[in-house]
Amino acid sequence: YVLTNTKKEPMKKFILLRGHQGSGKSTFAQEQINAFQKQYPDAEIIHIENDLLMTDENGNYRFTVDGIEQAQRKGQAMMLNACKRAKQNPQQPMLIINSNTNQKGSACIHLMQQARKHGLLVEVYRLHNFYPNHHGVKEADVLAAYIKLNNNRLREEIHVKAMQPMNAETAALIEEMQQFSQRELDYDENQHTWVTEKYLRLGRRDFVAKITKRYPELSVLKYKRSVFYDNRFDEALREMRGLVIDNHNRIIVRPFKKQFNYSERIAKDSKYPLHLDDAQRVDAVVKINGFLGCCTYVALPPEHPSHAAAFNHQVIYSTTGSLDSDFAKMVESHCCQYEALFKAYPNHTFLFEITDAKDVHIIQERLGETLIGVIDVATGRQFREDEVNNIAAAYGLQRPPMLENITFGELKALLKTVKHEGFMVFDAATKETLCKLKSPYYLVSKFFGRSNENSLGRKLDKKHVDEEYYPLVDYLREQRDTFNTLGEQEKIAFIQRYLENMIE
Template structure:
């Protein structure tokens, strides 16, 4: 609390919450207020008059006007909506209501907090007897009984006191009612100011530019040799460049230390919306990949750091002014500027909406000539749209091989005082740093995979599934890709085998690429039998995938090719087989070596063609790769120590030749083999399925009904089968008719299908 003074000054855009009994002097405060824009005073009594009007009554034989109270709930919600909207737009607001307790004040304060606005409770502490005396002489009258009811309700809620809290947990001032409230435009700290254009995560370039202007980072804060000098950032600290969050934290610390000020740019505003939506309902799609990239990195921060940055960005003002020179600093390309009436979104996002052919600077100049725009504006956001003498942009798109710019404001003012024109004075006072960052190239590298997979999803060649938070999405090629033969439609299709990206397109789980069966798309036909290969047993389970969870530090992201849902039956099969000790081992392993592990899952409730005993059920490590989408799989000999470290099983593997693999697979009674090149990287070449496995699987699916389907429409039948059976379907349909096939005995069918498979392999 501070002592009362006759003039109380508040920054425009603040929320003032009045607190006091009827008759305390709130109306007098309104009459004396300065800088009060239209609509700023939100009076509960005025809203009551609008809703139900007033009623003339006799009070002690004297006619008085009574404000009707019967619609208080409606009036309260109206007032809340008005205040919420004004706070959203950054407009000065005064709440005129009794608000006798902090419980009454809290709802108003929350509207300010939601938008980073300053909020102060003004407690008008006029004694009850004086309030009653004043009220008895007023024409608009609140009955004494109603005033006493207010106090009783407050006392009941508090459980103590007289029902009027004369202190607050929020910032507050204690008033007598004789003060003058004054709103003023938000000021810059000094004219000894270095103004910096949109930095967009280019921290290294910024530090070079600032060093040339005498700034250094000391104790984590930007400081100048001249202790009186200050920095002003025009917003858009984040997105596009490589160091958005370190830059944001540096500016935050500098603002808190008093060496810098910063405006809110449209990219900070979008980032706040991203995080709010992500935490409230998830992100299915977002309009800016670069903004989503920063947003996801922000969500990965520890809670305390994240909340501090969010509070900092919310509290950034939309403008500042240097009133002596009548100069305003804003981010957006405004057409109109008034420190009391301009809406936050216009100042932050600009008023042209990136529309082609709109000369926003010329529009501002026209308003200036007409007397509507009183300030010379220095802005960022987009480069100048034209040269004017009342508005200047120092933005030069440093993120796209442009320039980062710093304007020495005191030098600019000195040049203006010497008679130099506005644009020439700007050029004299500018310091520039040529930047090499190429955002277009970065976007292609960083977001190209996500854009390609989304395009394939829209063409229904890929199926996308979301996790419960809707911040992660997995991609799996559709069955149609096989029977349409669409693999050549995009090189990214082979990546869609359960790969998981976050909302910004960053790979967070990176399982196997698609590996084709021998003979499928002619794969392996040209390889000699003498080729040295690495053969690994193909177990007959399903693919389970485990990666470090990108948003939950120390937790696991467990999924299948087609589902990120923890309640999915197959995902639950994986988690059921994970022992508590293994979870701890995996968490420690991932903290040192973030990567994706691929597992063959043999679960007793998931029977397959090959039968396994109880002692064979479990999780078998069959692959691993780091999280770059072009990163190679680890070779088999690198998987063995990982499996031992994590208490996972391993299928057998050996070095051999392709011919030996064929001979083994032809006679085995397991699913077959995975075949990799016997090189340092052991690139996967193909899968080879055994005749035993394929025959059993094909005939198990060929009931009389399905046989009629196969022979009636082979191509449609294939749509409902796994791709490894396609060649068998084609051969059976070509070699037999329905009656002939159904006439075969079971052993004859087995022999016929085996002959087909042998000829194909």
């Protein structure tokens, strides 16, 4: 007789749920848990859900920015520890179930790989119900999550038929959001902005609205990285470079609009094409190689809907993406000494280039803060350079060097010799901002000195380089037959020649 071992290995399973807020994930998760426990009464169950982790022992749920970050970290630790226990205890049945929205495909794949690495069977379910969500998430955010999940499908996800499908009104709104990229933008005359209520409701695929920890009544708007490499900029997204709004969608902090590099504006597919004749007269301000700091003293009148908010009558210190980051704290440490100036110009955003020893850049600059602009929050008017010079002189602030009324040809010739980042270029007559002009010295130094990518191919992926290199990436695609025949050092020389000739 041949003895065979018919004993089954204990079941170890990881279930990943995907769905927008109100899709029924929590209910579906509990059904899966009940079914697993019925089959394996002694099983260990690990249920990972941010909402559960932000609910106290009395059943009270409270959303905060800190709370969600802590829940995410705790969930990651729960997943890792459970996977380790699964491997260490082969005879113990186990179910790990993650019932977050799980919108990002790459994060889902990481979780699935982690589970499989530790010997767990993996199942992925996508929920499509449209129940009222329990935590008052705005409809625009719910539908943006639904659309994002549709655009980031996983090959092996199982679609669960909806018990509560979307109604016709919701379907129409989703269609409107999906078609929004084809729209003509509306303009808000009252706030002097392209960032309208409609845009905030329908355009969520292209930007992030990040609630701040310091002032939860404020959100920072920042265009998504994909807007760069998919060439999806519009006038509203150009404003979302750290634009701060309150809970009523009123603008509180207004930084510079996104300005494009000269190489981007002369690219054949540019949405903002520019032709500058060498004889055109321009003004040029030296670019300081630091990071942007914004300082705004908020003074809202009694009739403003945020008059009673905690941020009113405070100086808001921010960067292009945050009020809470270490960079925002550096802005405050550098610029709090100028509070009298900010209060002298209430509801104006003062813009500084900050250079700090903790923030290493390619170009070595004098450490400190340099005033580079002032913007009226209410109207969006950017002060002329001479106006900014007068304010700087009155308050003892440093300003960057400036060249006035020179030809663009002269500026390009000078650019080849400078050892700084480059220039901001303005029309000498109208004072309109035209472009950023980066120096070959800066471009070459940054491309080969700062990138930590070992693979040249990865360096030349638009997802891994800054926008000033996009024309280079496009050029190399056109020249790929020639480029691919070169050795590594020859490729580097090829790239250097192109970067140095971009301004011709």
